[in-house]
Amino acid sequence: MHTISPWSITAQTDIDNSTALISKEICNYIYEVYNCDDSVWIVVIGPKKERMAFRAAFAINSSFEVEDLIKNENDFRLNLKTELGEYEITIDFPETESHLLHFKTTLKLNKPLLIPFWPRDILPLTDNGNIENTNGKIHLHQVGTRSGILYASIISPKKSNLFYFQNLTSISDYCEATKTSLAETVGGTWPEIGFQLPAAIEEPLPAGKTFTISDAYVLMGEEIKNDPSKLCIDFLENLALVYKHIQHPEIEYHNWTEIAQNTITDLYYNKGCWTQTNGIPYLNAYLCDYETPAESMVQLAVLIPLIEYEKWNGKKEPLSKDIESGLSSFYDEKIKSITRWLPALHDKLDKSEEQKKETTMDSWYLHHPLINLTRYALSGNETAKKLVLDSIDFVIKAAHHFKYEWPVFYNVETFEIIKEETQPGQGGEKDVPGAYAHLMLLVYELTKEEKYLKEAKKAAKQLTQCGFDIFYQANNTAFAANALLELYKITNEELYLKTSYMCLAGIFKNMQIWDCQYGFGKNYNNYFAMFP
Numbered sequence: 001m002h003t004i005s006p007w008s009i010t011a012q013t014d015i016d017n018s019t020a021l022i023s024k025e026i027c028n029y030i031y032e033v034y035n036c037d038d039s040v041w042i043v044v045i046g047p048k049k050e051r052m053a054f055r056a057a058f059a060i061n062s063s064f065e066v067e068d069l070i071k072n073e074n075d076f077r078l079n080l081k082t083e084l085g086e087y088e089i090t091i092d093f094p095e096t097e098s099h100l101l102h103f104k105t106t107l108k109l110n111k112p113l114l115i116p117f118w119p120r121d122i123l124p125l126t127d128n129g130n131i132e133n134t135n136g137k138i139h140l141h142q143v144g145t146r147s148g149i150l151y152a153s154i155i156s157p158k159k160s161n162l163f164y165f166q167n168l169t170s171i172s173d174y175c176e177a178t179k180t181s182l183a184e185t186v187g188g189t190w191p192e193i194g195f196q197l198p199a200a201i202e203e204p205l206p207a208g209k210t211f212t213i214s215d216a217y218v219l220m221g222e223e224i225k226n227d228p229s230k231l232c233i234d235f236l237e238n239l240a241l242v243y244k245h246i247q248h249p250e251i252e253y254h255n256w257t258e259i260a261q262n263t264i265t266d267l268y269y270n271k272g273c274w275t276q277t278n279g280i281p282y283l284n285a286y287l288c289d290y291e292t293p294a295e296s297m298v299q300l301a302v303l304i305p306l307i308e309y310e311k312w313n314g315k316k317e318p319l320s321k322d323i324e325s326g327l328s329s330f331y332d333e334k335i336k337s338i339t340r341w342l343p344a345l346h347d348k349l350d351k352s353e354e355q356k357k358e359t360t361m362d363s364w365y366l367h368h369p370l371i372n373l374t375r376y377a378l379s380g381n382e383t384a385k386k387l388v389l390d391s392i393d394f395v396i397k398a399a400h401h402f403k404y405e406w407p408v409f410y411n412v413e414t415f416e417i418i419k420e421e422t423q424p425g426q427g428g429e430k431d432v433p434g435a436y437a438h439l440m441l442l443v444y445e446l447t448k449e450e451k452y453l454k455e456a457k458k459a460a461k462q463l464t465q466c467g468f469d470i471f472y473q474a475n476n477t478a479f480a481a482n483a484l485l486e487l488y489k490i491t492n493e494e495l496y497l498k499t500s501y502m503c504l505a506g507i508f509k510n511m512q513i514w515d516c517q518y519g520f521g522k523n524y525n526n527y528f529a530m531f532p
Helices: 011-018 168-178 228-243 254-271 294-314 318-324 345-346 361-376 383-402 434-448 448-461 474-491 493-507 519-523
Strands: 022-026 029-036 041-044 051-058 067-070 075-081 085-092 102-111 114-115 122-125 136-138 149-155 160-164 186-189 192-195 201-203 210-221 275-276 280-283 360-362 408-412 417-419
Touching: 011 029, 011 041, 011 051, 011 122, 022 075, 029 075, 041 085, 041 114, 051 102, 051 136, 051 210, 067 519, 114 136, 136 228, 149 186, 149 228, 160 192, 160 254, 160 345, 168 210, 168 519, 192 280, 210 228, 210 519, 254 294, 280 294, 280 318, 280 383, 294 318, 294 493, 361 383, 361 434, 361 474, 383 434, 383 448, 434 448, 434 474, 448 493, 474 493
Parallel strands: none
Antiparallel strands: 022 029, 029 041, 041 051, 051 122, 067 075, 075 085, 085 102, 102 210, 114 201, 122 192, 136 149, 149 160, 160 210, 186 192, 275 280, 360 408, 408 417
């Protein structure tokens, strides 16, 4: 049995004892609207009579009076009045061949008002009135200022799936007026889940102005067995459906060619970008950081896009020559591989952070430089090819030692695990098998040797049960998605394609698909931001 709050304990009884103001059936789903004194509920009833209730409006210590109800064939408008102000709820079904529900609520107050609390807007309903006896699993919810998404499976009393998207862009005016944030507003603890309007306790919500306080999209679905890839694919399909109907910022023109050339010039001439060791120039990871030794990943993460730019532009840049001059210096004879830190400066590592030790390897940092180095080798660079082929046996040795399940940090000389998990019980760097598979496929393309293809397959199979938790770092998860798609094209095995979608779900889970137009967010473009 779950614990519930006073704002939910009577909801089931209130709904069951009320008469529906609206009833609409679409694609075997029934939608009913109830005015239950302090809350207006939209109840969705599925084909198996499963029921979920969505609180479209909350009266804030008052009661709703229906002023007007306009019913059209596929949309409805409900105007409500309380002692505190006026509400308007619009309900529509934006897809002709889908039961996607959209509801939007606005509020105009009579007097400025502090709002210390707002209840969440989703409750599962039962046949016997005991909401606390329902069970469900939340697969993902908003973290920080990511998208206002909640995706869950209802386990009892009747099995079904729920996709919920709160279009947080629409709530920006409310946050600007009340000096609040939309971080962590879509989530909750079962059975009280969904969106919770931020509490206005610093600045009151002004009177006389209409504010949007909810703009939600809901898609109920049939039960999906606990299959990670099917859940991820369903999530992506639902998100794609909703994405078509939310407003997007206007596309702005950027002069990318000018930006690219300015970047090259600034990197080349700004002394804060460079350090020298034994007469060879290296890019700093951070501006004016002359204390930390150079990193192989930093050099190659700049060099490879630069080489591609040169090929497109038909002009060789002196910047690429300088970066390339130091690549061989990252080869460590002790382990017979390219390594993260410049071996000549291992004694300069100050051990101020876990990874700033000469023998400590952050798992993904071994693979990322070699991925770019192999791309360079594929373009015909012989130095890069030699470094890749001289390093690859060590990389495979590490993969076999860890059985394709990499920890966070390990000793690069002994393979002793230094830090096994990101958090207790959360496992290590779960998407590294995908980065490894991507590397193996590149080396397979370089050498045509089957052993590298076999390695890619073995690593990729390690990802199949990760589900929404596959994401450790965005670039590695994207490498994994690419590698899995390539494996599918080579083998025609559906498992790789499905797991590729799982990686994409991990990426979209970590996006901000809304436009923050309050606070400092008004001053820059943050729509579709990717959290690394």
